[in-house]
Amino acid sequence: MTRADAEFETSPAGSGEQPGRARPRSGGIGPAFRPQPWTVGAHRQTLLGYLSRRGLRWPGPVEELVVDAGGDVRLLCLASWQPGARREQPALVLVHGLGGGADAGYMVAVGWRAWQLGWHVVRMNLRGAGASEPLCPRLYNAGLTADLLAVLRDVAQQARAVALAGFSLGANLALLAASRDAHEAPRELLGVAAVSPPTDLSACADRLDARDNRLYRHYFMANLRAAYRRRQARLPGSYAAGRERGLRSIRGYDEAITAPYGGFRDAADYYARSSAGPHLRTLAYPTLMLSAADDPLIPTDSVTRWPLPTGTPVLRELLPTGGHLGFVAKSHAPGRFWAADRVVAWLDERAQQAD
Secondary structure, eight states, X not given: XXXXXXXXXXXXXXXXXXXXXXXXTTOTTOSOOOOOGGGOSXXXXXXXXXXXXXXXXXXXXXXXXXXXXXXXXXXEEEEEOOSSOGGGSOEEEEXXXXXXXXXXXHHHHHHHHHHHTTOEXXXXXXXXXXXXXXXXXXXXXXXXXXXXXXXXXXXXXXXXXXEEEEETHHHHHHHHHTTTTGGGSOTTEEEEEEESOOOSHHHHHHHHTSGGGXXXXXXXXXXXXXXXXXXXXXXXXXXXXXXXXXXXXXXXXIIIIIHHHHTOSSHHHHHHHXXXXXXXXXXXXXXXXXXXTTXXXXXXXXXXXXXXXXXXXXXXXXXXXXXXXXXXXXXSSTTSBHHHHXXXXXXXXXXXXXX
């Protein structure tokens, strides 16, 4: 597979090269996606991606960054600052997917590639996720951008500029922050990357609940039920005991837990109000959307049918294979995560153009 085999769609403002621009530090958009033949396919790419990165650990300096997101919400982020004055370098904020956290393998892979190229890196935990759970054991959801925006504003005050990369559910949040809630984003935001974004949450819930995805569904549901029990134990006055019992589907979980505790009428209302797809036409920042046509969790049409803006450079890339957060091929980033190279190279180009 080569990049020529991929489908590219750009908004008018994102077409073409600007003459006289220097090549970015990363070497431009990087090599084409060329997975080994035996790794091609939806489940192979998805599972190999998980297995290749689950053992990754951050090898560089790191410090805890606690961000107050308002009310009783406090978030624990893992920040890795480049030596010297912080205002001299841009920062990359990373936001994880469902059931993930700052230590997720894909977060480490992308973050380390950015760190190698001179970026500050901030790997965030959404409320109740990862190391943020003891600070704020509350539920996050795919439409709650307050945590992400709070971290972006905090980091923007410390770095020269800030960029954002989101993964799966975090990719939907990143797109919402750059469109529906762009008026709350810091002006220092120079670009957004969304990897495997579920831009139609209803379609993705149905796909995840399909019989042929029972392996993924079992994994997610076991994690969701366990996470709910932990939150309920910490905040018994806020979450009803036993509400997670018997839930076997994503839609059922969202109907019983996500919607009522998130302020939505039901799961359908949650999906309609939290999907980034209808807002893509209002994207206010340069954006890269990276998806795979064989993603087992995200129907292709749910990614491609949304119109793009005419006044903002937006690139929607749909590769023939890559699975869900897979994109397994030779890469500079650890974990054979080609998408990490692509995302960081694209954002690095945005940073150079902004200088």
